[in-house]
Amino acid sequence: MSLLPELLLTVLFGTQASFTHPGVILPQKELLGDTELKNIVKKSQRSREARETLGYNPRVWRALTETLKSGNDQLIANKHHLLPKVWDLAILGRNLLAAKEKAQDLSAEEGFEAEIRRLLDICIEKAGKPIASDLEKPAHDKEMQIKSGYKKVLITALQFLNNLMTQNETRKLHVWLHMFGTPSSATPTASSTTTKSTTSKKAKGSSKPLPSSGSGVGLVGSTTGNSGGSHNETVAKCNSLSAGFNAKYYKPGFMTEIPRLLQPDEIEPLPMILQSGVVAFEGTDQAMQAVRCKLMLAQGYGRNLLREVLIFLGAWEVDEDDFCYRMMSQVIEAILINGLVPYAYECFRDEKDIVTPAQSVLLKLLVSVYRPSAPIVGTSSSDSQPSPLDPFSFHPLSAPSAVGGSTEQHEVAPPIENSIPAFFVGVFRKQVLPPTIKIIKLQGAIRKGQEKKESFEYSLWDLDRIYEGVYQFLELLVLFSEDEEAKKVLLAGDKGLVADLVEFLGELDSAIPRWVASKAPPPTASPIPATVKEIVEDSTTKVSKSYMVERPFDVHPENEGDGEEDEERLPIDLDDDEDDDGRDDERGLAEPEDFTWPHIKRYLVLLLSGFAWKNKAVQNLVREKEGLQPILNQCMIDDDNPYIREHAILCIKNMLEGNPQNQKIVEELDAVQTVPSEVLDKNGYEHFIDESGRVQLRKLPERKM
Ligand SMILES: *[C@@H]1O[C@H](CO)[C@@H](O)[C@H](O)[C@H]1NC(C)=O
Ligand SMILES: *[C@@H]1O[C@H](CO)[C@@H](O)[C@H](O)[C@H]1NC(C)=O
Numbered sequence: 098m099s100l101l102p103e104l105l106l107t108v109l110f111g112t113q114a115s116f117t118h119p120g121v122i123l124p125q126k127e128l129l130g131d132t133e134l135k136n137i138v139k140k141s142q143r144s145r146e147a148r149e150t151l152g153y154n155p156r157v158w159r160a161l162t163e164t165l166k167s168g169n170d171q172l173i174a175n176k177h178h179l180l181p182k183v184w185d186l187a188i189l190g191r192n193l194l195a196a197k198e199k200a201q202d203l204s205a206e207e208g209f210e211a212e213i214r215r216l217l218d219i220c221i222e223k224a225g226k227p228i229a230s231d232l233e234k235p236a237h238d239k240e241m242q243i244k245s246g247y248k249k250v251l252i253t254a255l256q257f258l259n260n261l262m263t264q265n266e267t268r269k270l271h272v273w274l275h276m277f278g279t280p281s282s283a284t285p286t287a288s289s290t291t292t293k294s295t296t297s298k299k300a301k302g303s304s305k306p307l308p309s310s311g312s313g314v315g316l317v318g319s320t321t322g323n324s325g326g327s328h329n330e331t332v333a334k335c336n337s338l339s340a341g342f343n344a345k346y347y348k349p350g351f352m353t354e355i356p357r358l359l360q361p362d363e364i365e366p367l368p369m370i371l372q373s374g375v376v377a378f379e380g381t382d383q384a385m386q387a388v389r390c391k392l393m394l395a396q397g398y399g400r401n402l403l404r405e406v407l408i409f410l411g412a413w414e415v416d417e418d419d420f421c422y423r424m425m426s427q428v429i430e431a432i433l434i435n436g437l438v439p440y441a442y443e444c445f446r447d448e449k450d451i452v453t454p455a456q457s458v459l460l461k462l463l464v465s466v467y468r469p470s471a472p473i474v475g476t477s478s479s480d481s482q483p484s485p486l487d488p489f490s491f492h493p494l495s496a497p498s499a500v501g502g503s504t505e506q507h508e509v510a511p512p513i514e515n516s517i518p519a520f521f522v523g524v525f526r527k528q529v530l531p532p533t534i535k536i537i538k539l540q541g542a543i544r545k546g547q548e549k550k551e552s553f554e555y556s557l558w559d560l561d562r563i564y565e566g567v568y569q570f571l572e573l574l575v576l577f578s579e580d581e582e583a584k585k586v587l588l589a590g591d592k593g594l595v596a597d598l599v600e601f602l603g604e605l606d607s608a609i610p611r612w613v614a615s616k617a618p619p620p621t622a623s624p625i626p627a628t629v630k631e632i633v634e635d636s637t638t639k640v641s642k643s644y645m646v647e648r649p650f651d652v653h654p655e656n657e658g659d660g661e662e663d664e665e666r667l668p669i670d671l672d673d674d675e676d677d678d679g680r681d682d683e684r685g686l687a688e689p690e691d692f693t694w695p696h697i698k699r700y701l702v703l704l705l706s707g708f709a710w711k712n713k714a715v716q717n718l719v720r721e722k723e724g725l726q727p728i729l730n731q732c733m734i735d736d737d738n739p740y741i742r743e744h745a746i747l748c749i750k751n752m753l754e755g756n757p758q759n760q761k762i763v764e765e766l767d768a769v770q771t772v773p774s775e776v777l778d779k780n781g782y783e784h785f786i787d788e789s790g791r792v793q794l795r796k797l798p799e800r801k802m
Contacts, residue, residue, distance in 0.1 A: 101137070101147060102154045108133045109160040112182055116167035119176075134185050141192035152193035152200030158207035161190060165212040172219050177243050180250060187216060187253045194260035201261055201268060211345040213257050214275060218351045220251035224358050248358060255355075255366035259373065266385045267338045269374050273389050274342050277399040278349030280392065335388050350398040356409035361421055368406060368424035375431040390435045400444045403428075407445070407458040411565075417465060429462040433511060438463065439520040451532050452566020460521075460569035464576055467510050518577040518586040525570050526597050533567055534604050536560075541608025543690045553690040560692045571700035578707045588708060588715065595708055595715055599724035602701040606727040609693055611735035699738035702731050706748035716756045725752060725762055 111130040115122055122130070140147040151157050168183040190209055193200050204210050224247040228240045262269040355367055375390035377383040393399035406425060409415075415422045432438055438459075445455040452460075536555065542548035555563075574594075577583035587594050705728065708715045719725060731738070731745035753760045 099150070101140070101150050102157050104133070105137050105151060105157055106160050108137065109164045112186075113160075113164040113167050115182070116164070116171050116179060131182065131185075134182070134189075138185050138189050138192070141189055145196070148193050148196040148200070151189075152196035153203070155203055155207060157193075158203045158209050161186060162207050162209040162212055165190075165209065165216065169212060169215050169219060172216075172223070177223075177246070180243075180246050183216065184246075184250045184253065187213065187250055187257060191253055191257040191260055194257065194263075197263070198265075201263075201265060204261065205268065205271075205343065208343075208345065210257075210261055211343055213254050214348075214351075215346040217251060217254040217258075218346070218348055220247045220254060221351060221354050221358065223247040224251060225354050248363065251355070251358070252363055252366060255370065259366050259370050262370070263373065264380070266382050267341065269389060270335065270338050270385070271342050272370070273374060273392055274339060274349070275347065276349060276352050276402065277393060277396040279339070279342070280395065330384075335385070338385075349396075350401065353398065353401045353405055356402075356405040361409075361413050361415050361419060364406075364409065365420055365424075368421045368428070371403075371406070371428050372424040376427045377431065377434070386431065387435055390431045391437065394432065394437050394441060394444070400441075403441070404445050404455040407455040407462075410462075411454045411458040422462075422465075426462045426465045429459065430466045430511065433463070433466060433517070436516075438517065442520075442524070450566075451529055451563050452570070454562060454565070457562075457565045457569045460566075460573050464569070464572050467513060467576055469510050513577065513580050513583045515582065515586050518583045519589075521570070521573060521577075522587055522594055525574065526594065529567060529570055530597055530601060533563060534601060536563070537604045537608050537694070540690050540692070541604070544608065544610075550688070550690060555689050557689045557692065560689055564692070564694060564697075567694075567697060568700075571697065571704070575700060575703055575707075578704055584707070588712070595705070595718050596722050598701050598704055599719055599722040599727070602698060602705070602724065602731075603727045605694060605698050605701070606730050609698075611733060612693060612737050613734055614736040693737050695737040697738075698731060698735070699741040699744055702728060702741060702744045702748050706744060706751050709748065709751040711751075711754070713756060716752050716754075716759055719752060720756075720759050720762060725749070725759065726766065728752065729763065729766060 108130050111122060111127070112134060115127050115130070137147075137151075141151065165183065165186045168179060168186060171179045172183060190204060190213065194204060224244050226244070228237060228244075232240065258272055262272045352367070356364060359367075371393070375386050375393060377386045393403065410422060410425060417423075429438070432441055442456055442459060445453050445459060447453045450456075539548060539553060543550055543553060574587065577587055705715075705719060705724070709719060719728075728745055728748050731741050732749065733742055733745075735741050749763065753763060
């Protein structure tokens with residue numbers, strides 16, 4: 098083993114010569130050297146002793162640095178065939194870092210770390226380079242192959258960075274400075290204004306006041322999160338830690354492109370780096386984690402990278418159980434705890450979107466933070482995923498074990514501070530609802546022939562983005578409404594959110610027809626016919642009878658759709674002539690103006706239902722705003738809004754309870770349209786909270802009251 102460093106030095110000498118003086122070494126000898134290098138790489142994966150012997154040897158790091166430097170030069174000169182050798186060097190470096198402290202120090206001191214950063218930059222450039230469109234297939238394939246080679250090296254280089262900074266505050270800070278720039282350096286959207294505001298609702302675009310002081314004092318934001326004395330200390334500490342920063346190949350912002358190059362299973366080290374730099378898990382210096390969190394958001398490059406990662410999660414529809422998703426939800430939690438979520442939301446704003454894709458994902462992650470998924474049981478989290486504190490190496494079993502794992506799902510949700518619902522309700526009412534309602538009104542006008550189709554200037558793609566944002570907002574509002582304190586915030590202010598939601602539902606109700614996917618089963622097949630009542634019999638309403646398809650009232654909805662379960666729908670023949678001109682069986686959503694906003698009505702009913710519960714002011718307000726009729730109209734099957742009928746019945750019950758005026762209105766309506774019997778049946782049903790925390794309705798066992 099003691100000869101291993103000597104062997105490696107010899108091999109590296111040859112490798113470097115093959116970089117700098119191609120052809121000088123005989124091909125067979127060169128091949129032999131490559132094989133030997135690979136053997137050493139393998140040893141470094143398997144044997145801790147090998148990692149320590151090599152990783153604690155300054156000469157090894159020096160030689161590695163020189164060799165990698167020459168290799169990088171060749172790659173810049175497009176000598177792509179040398180990439181495999183460079184990759185071996187990067188893998189070796191990454192593995193040696195698993196020996197931690199001393200190896201980390203040496204790799205930085207000897208400049209290997211700086212070369213890896215340069216390599217990272219090269220990889221990003223080469224992997225991101227567009228391929229000429231006029232290439233013949235073989236040439237095209239070759240290019241693709243080269244790009245994919247660079248991606249692999251890129252991933253290894255990211256793993257290297259992660260291993261480099263593991264458990265070292267200073268180094269984490271240095272990596273941060275490299276990724277996002279030093280606070281005094283100009284960043285793309287930096288502004289020198291100082292502000293304390295974390296809820297700067299008026300701030301526009303991304304060029305807005307930074308949360309940090311932005312002055313020479315440096316890295317510590319002036320926002321919440323630090324209490325007096327420790328703040329001072331942190332500033333001092335931070336500034337002294339940044340002193341040893343190696344600015345060689347300093348190129349902040351170089352990571353921004355990465356999310357566009359990689360796929361979910363490839364990008365893991367990046368969210369992991371972010372997580373390990375900002376999340377205050379055990380064994381970290383929590384003040385420093387907070388500093389880095391603020392630094393990330395204070396710097397334009399940091400915000401850009403964060404935005405790209407969020408867009409990435411959305412674009413790939415990354416699953417909530419996915420490692421990247423979980424890492425990022427912890428990052429968002431850190432941002433939340435540091436009081437910067439509103440600021441982040443504003444940063445991701447963009448003039449042309451009602452809600453940008455990054456904002457939608459931010460909202461979604463926020464919901465996950467407040468409503469942690471069931472703890473991930475047993476094996477999946479720790480076995481298949483690297484723990485953030487575990488250095489990457491190809492052979493996880495031999496890697497040094499982590500000091501306190503941190504992938505365990507945090508099961509305790511942070512409390513909802515009032516400022517958060519207040520902020521998001523404000524945004525929703527001012528920025529989201531008005532333009533959305535405008536679109537829906539236009540859809541309605543087109544359906545009624547009052548406006549020309551051509552006046553609808555949104556594509557389905559536009560609508561999808563808007564829809565995603567509205568949907569995530571409603572998810573978040575539902576979550577807030579389930580929290581007593583947050584609910585008060587939602588209801589605060591005169592005729593605030595409730596009036597807006599009533600208006601929204603009213604517009605949807607009149608502009609967007611309900612949709613029924615399947616014909617009713619034959620009456621005899623109905624399992625609980627007694628509870629079913631035809632809603633519309635002799636219809637005097639605009640809903641034609643043939644449109645209505647009744648099905649058994651499912652009082653035990655097992656699995657409330659989450660909006661994800663849109664399986665293929667069979668075309669059906671609706672036979673209607675009043676409401677649905679122009680719509681036919683296909684329902685291919687081919688025309689943007691036919692967009693149906695699935696699940697939105699249901700969320701609105703759900704929210705109003707919760708607000709009205711034992712709240713006379715809300716009950717009255719809904720009546721005054723003429724909201725009872727639109728809610729009643731939802732007491733019907735609509736496959737765009739699963740279980741909306743049940744929710745609407747519950748909602749009406751909540752509207753009527755103890756409110757004679759509301760009861761009177763509904764009874765009057767009953768004269769012209771039959772109101773579902775459940776609505777008026779005071780005792781037959783009860784609410785319960787299902788597994789996912791949603792309010793549901795179920796029938797009580799029959800009993801005499
Ligand atoms: C952390 O990194 C710094 C240099 O950036 C180094 O001086 C120090 O020794 C490292 N600490 C540990 C515990 O490895
Ligand atoms: C805070 O910093 C200032 C100057 O940097 C120093 O004079 C002061 O004593 C510090 N206060 C505390 C509580 O450490």
